[in-house]
Amino acid sequence: xxxxxxxxxxxxxxxxxxxxxxxxxxxxxxxxxxxxxxxxxxxxxxxxxxxxxxxxxxxxxxxxxxxxxxxxxxxxxxxxxxxxxxxxxxxxxxxxxxxxxxxxxxxxxxxxxxxxxxxxxxxxxxxxxxxxxxxxxxxxxxxxxxxxxxxxxxxxxxxxxx
Amino acid sequence: xxxxxxxxxxxxxxxxxxxxxxxxxxxxxxxxxxxxxxxxxxxxxxxxxxxxxxxxxxxxxxxxxxxxxxxxxxxxxxxxxxxxxxxxxxxxxxxxxxxxxxxxxxxxxxxxxxxxxxxxxxxx
Numbered sequence: 001x002x003x004x005x006x007x008x009x010x011x012x013x014x015x016x017x018x019x020x021x022x023x024x025x026x027x028x029x030x031x032x033x034x035x036x037x038x039x040x041x042x043x044x045x046x047x048x049x050x051x052x053x054x055x056x057x058x059x060x061x062x063x064x065x066x067x068x069x070x071x072x073x074x075x076x077x078x079x080x081x082x083x084x085x086x087x088x089x090x091x092x093x094x095x096x097x098x099x100x101x102x103x104x105x106x107x108x109x110x111x112x113x114x115x116x117x118x119x120x121x122x123x124x125x126x127x128x129x130x131x132x133x134x135x136x137x138x139x140x141x142x143x144x145x146x147x148x149x150x151x152x153x154x155x156x157x158x159x160x161x162x
Numbered sequence: 163x164x165x166x167x168x169x170x171x172x173x174x175x176x177x178x179x180x181x182x183x184x185x186x187x188x189x190x191x192x193x194x195x196x197x198x199x200x201x202x203x204x205x206x207x208x209x210x211x212x213x214x215x216x217x218x219x220x221x222x223x224x225x226x227x228x229x230x231x232x233x234x235x236x237x238x239x240x241x242x243x244x245x246x247x248x249x250x251x252x253x254x255x256x257x258x259x260x261x262x263x264x265x266x267x268x269x270x271x272x273x274x275x276x277x278x279x280x281x282x283x284x285x286x
Contacts, residue, residue, distance in 0.1 A: 017198030017207070042194065057233065058209040058216075065209070081203045088241065089208030095236035147203055150244045 002026060002070070010073040011066060012081045016042035019063035020109075023070055029113045031074075033067035039103040054100035060107070060135055064127050065089055065142075067109035072121040072142045085144035090120060094138025105129040119144050182252045183218035189247035196247060206245040208278070211270055212236065215280035218253035219266035223284065226257060231264060231284040239280045245272055 002010075002023035013019070025032040037055050044053065069078075069087050078084045101107060111125040120143045127135040187206045188195065196204040216233055223231045245251060249272045256267045263285040270278040 012200040014198045014201055016194045017200075056213075058213045061212070061236075062207060062209040081200045086200070086203065086205070088205070088244070091238070091240045092208075092236060093238040097233065097235065145244075150205065151203065 007070060009079050010077050011069045011087065012079055013066055013069075017062070018066070019059060020066045020070065023067075026070070026074060028074070031067055031071045031109075031111050033070060033109045033111075035063050035107045035109070037101055037103050037105045037107060041103075044103070054102050055105070057097055057100070057135075060101060060127065061092075061095065061137075063107060064109045064111070064125065064135055064137065065140065068111045068121075068123045068125070068140060068142055071111050071113060071123065072116065076144070078144070081147050085146050086150060088143050088145055090141035090143035092137065092140045094136070096136045098133045098135065101129055101134050107134070114139070181222070182254055183214070183221050185214050185217070185251045185253070187245060187247050187249045187251060193247075204247050206247065206249065206251075208239070208241050211241065211245060211251065211278045212239060212280060212282075214251050214253050214270060215239075215255075215266070215268035215278070215282060218255045218268050219257075219282050219284065222255040222257055222266065223264060228264065228286070231286060233282060234263065234285045235283040237265065237281040237283055239278060241278050243272070243275060243277045245277050249273075251277065 004021060007020050007023065019035055020033050021035050023031055023033045043056065043059060073087060078087050107127055107129055109125065109127050111123050114122040114124055120141055123140050123142065125137055126133055190196065195206055199205060199207050220231060252271050254269045258265045263283060266282045266284065268280045269276060270280065
């Protein structure tokens with residue numbers, strides 16, 4: 001099992017974008033990770049009275065992707081993007097959405113490694129709660145990019161603004 | 163009922179300019195992108211670009227007379243270049259009617275450079 005501090009040693013996401021609570025099972029080719037959705041989350045702070053409080057699908061997918069990030073970072077931790085390669089969402093296909101999640105649900109993310117190279121990994125999996133499937137992902141690519149290659153445009157912008 | 167939005171991550175609606183939807187990535191120093199994705203190097207999450215594509219698609223479907231379309235699937239998405247706080251993301255959408263709904267192909271650019279290509283499927 002990997003707790004919250006262990007997750008923080010593997011992936012660079014932090015509050016409120018860290019959307020995983022615990023890794024229940026982990027191996028070289030798969031993980032089972034969980035996240036509890038609660039009404040006290042950052043995202044619900046601005047919800048209007050009587051709003052539909054379904055957990056936003058983008059955050060559900062982000063949470064699953066972070067489980068994928070844990071899997072691929074087990075062998076190459078990336079807790080600090082300034083000193084290690086940045087794990088980024090490179091591509092995704094075949095994402096199907098089921099019943100929406102909401103406060104009180106425990107999201108169970110299962111991710112399986114399909115193949116990996118030195119710069120990317122291909123994974124698949126699903127998310128469920130209480131036996132009901134919320135999300136299926138046929139294929140997702142996690143790509144590792146050195147920070148300096150990502151910030152080239154930022155540097156150009158800063159030079160231009162100067 | 164309206165679904166909860168995630169305004170700190172993705173401003174709802176954006177501004178329409180012709181057939182483009184333009185969304186400015188929030189640049190709040192205390193916001194979730196700068197504090198959490200990632201500390202020291204803020205990068206707009208790929209799922210934020212997917213939500214931009216979703217908003218552009220819904221706006222295009224509504225403009226075409228289709229109300230109440232529901233996102234059913236992300237058929238494919240490719241992320242081509244990183245997007246940063248304060249970037250203006252422009253989304254151009256093409257709609258194809260299919261048997262049980264619509265497929266929206268969205269090209270997202272920042273300053274003319276493609277940052278993502280997304281295909282979303284909707285059902286009524």
